Amino acid sequence: MPNWVAPAAHDTSDRRSQATCDSQHLQCPSWWRSESSGGTEVGVRLRASVRLGCVVAVAGLALVACVCGLGCHSNSDHPTNTALAQPGPIFVPRQHNGNYPIRVVCTTGMVADLVRHTGDGHVQVHALMGPGVDPHLYKARPNDVRLLQEADLVFYNGLHLEGKMAELLQSLRHQGKLTFAVTTALTAEDLLPDGGEFDPHVWFNVRLWHKCLELVRDVLMQYDPGHRDDYQRLAEEYGSQLLRLDEWVRQQVQSIPPAQRVLVTAHDAFRYFGQAYGLEVHGIQGISTESEASLSEIDTLAEMLARRKIKAIFVESSVNPRNVQALIEACRRRGHAVRLGGELFSDALGELHQEVPEQDNPGTYVGMIRHNVRTIVEALR
Numbered sequence: 156m157p158n159w160v161a162p163a164a165h166d167t168s169d170r171r172s173q174a175t176c177d178s179q180h181l182q183c184p185s186w187w188r189s190e191s192s193g194g195t196e197v198g199v200r201l202r203a204s205v206r207l208g209c210v211v212a213v214a215g216l217a218l219v220a221c222v223c224g225l226g227c228h229s230n231s232d233h234p235t236n237t238a239l240a241q242p243g244p245i246f247v248p249r250q251h252n253g254n255y256p257i258r259v260v261c262t263t264g265m266v267a268d269l270v271r272h273t274g275d276g277h278v279q280v281h282a283l284m285g286p287g288v289d290p291h292l293y294k295a296r297p298n299d300v301r302l303l304q305e306a307d308l309v310f311y312n313g314l315h316l317e318g319k320m321a322e323l324l325q326s327l328r329h330q331g332k333l334t335f336a337v338t339t340a341l342t343a344e345d346l347l348p349d350g351g352e353f354d355p356h357v358w359f360n361v362r363l364w365h366k367c368l369e370l371v372r373d374v375l376m377q378y379d380p381g382h383r384d385d386y387q388r389l390a391e392e393y394g395s396q397l398l399r400l401d402e403w404v405r406q407q408v409q410s411i412p413p414a415q416r417v418l419v420t421a422h423d424a425f426r427y428f429g430q431a432y433g434l435e436v437h438g439i440q441g442i443s444t445e446s447e448a449s450l451s452e453i454d455t456l457a458e459m460l461a462r463r464k465i466k467a468i469f470v471e472s473s474v475n476p477r478n479v480q481a482l483i484e485a486c487r488r489r490g491h492a493v494r495l496g497g498e499l500f501s502d503a504l505g506e507l508h509q510e511v512p513e514q515d516n517p518g519t520y521v522g523m524i525r526h527n528v529r530t531i532v533e534a535l536r
């Protein structure tokens with residue numbers, strides 16, 4: 156059974172870049188040094204693992220108080236309903252104190268992007284993990300801990316993505332910090348199993364990410380009810396953009412010849428992408444970046460690529476490209492010239508370019524998805 160709260164410890168030294176605290180979109184703001192909420196507030200402890208199914212809601216109930224105790228881990232707690240069409244049933248046990256902007260700390264740039272869009276004008280968002288940072292391996296630094304403790308709200312991906320931050324997030328919750336895993340918006344039916352856990356890379360199915368947006372909206376609306384109309388409107392606007400993006404991705408992938416719809420990347424980050432948009436996906440490493448691809452696995456993949464005459468494979472911005480190069484070599488030994496199709500953003504956004512429109516800006520979620528899709532389609536078409 157998956158543990159929804161405490162990410163498994165992924166232990167590895169295989170990585171391109173050890174984490175660096177990179178304020179990806181915003182500089183470390185001055186308010187981080189101002190008065191601290193200190194994590195001392197007393198309130199109902201909200202598990203970030205709050206699941207839709209924790210409380211069975213009477214149909215039509217707009218808001219369901221869903222406070223899980225420590226036992227809310229199991230899949231049986233997972234709901235069977237499929238979407239959060241209306242606010243709730245996330246429960247935020249206290250409201251904002253009125254000092255703006257609301258200070259939000261997020262783990263990944265993708266999560267920060269959701270909060271930034273939804274809370275625009277009322278929140279100041281800080282992403283702990285910048286471009287090229289591998290969230291499976293990221294360890295919070297002392298400065299991160301301070302930022303988290305001073306934050307009004309903390310959002311993270313969950314599903315064990317932030318494997319090395321599990322204890323810290325749990326400790327923050329025990330201090331009464333309001334922490335939310337955006338993937339608690341998803342149901343077991345949405346998720347792809349991986350052993351006894353679930354694959355955390357949900358952002359590559361844009362429709363699933365749209366559901367995570369709804370959770371962020373619901374949290375902000377409850378936490379700061381004075382601006383609930385703004386959060387509702389902003390989430391609707393950004394949600395429409397995401398649904399258009401989803402359709403665009405679908406159309407783009409269909410322009411690849413069916414026999415070439417095979418995506419081989421450095422690690423297994425693209426299973427949701429493959430499932431949603433119709434590509435067969437192979438990661439040279441497993442779901443996490445912890446595992447070393449064995450030589451025999453690389454050989455098996457090389458055989459498949461040569462037999463099916465797949466034109467290109469891809470490296471990832473946050474994963475060591477060594478195994479991808481080994482695979483290209485293995486193909487060459489078999490007489491198949493597979494080429495490097497380019498670099499995909501997998502577990503981190505790219506650099507944010509201030510003057511570049513969102514849809515072409517790899518430092519935004521939309522820009523990241525579009526970059527990946529363009530790269531994949533150009534290489535495989």
Ligand SMILES: [Zn+2]
Pocket residue numbers: 291356422423424442443444501502
């Ligand atoms: Zn990953």
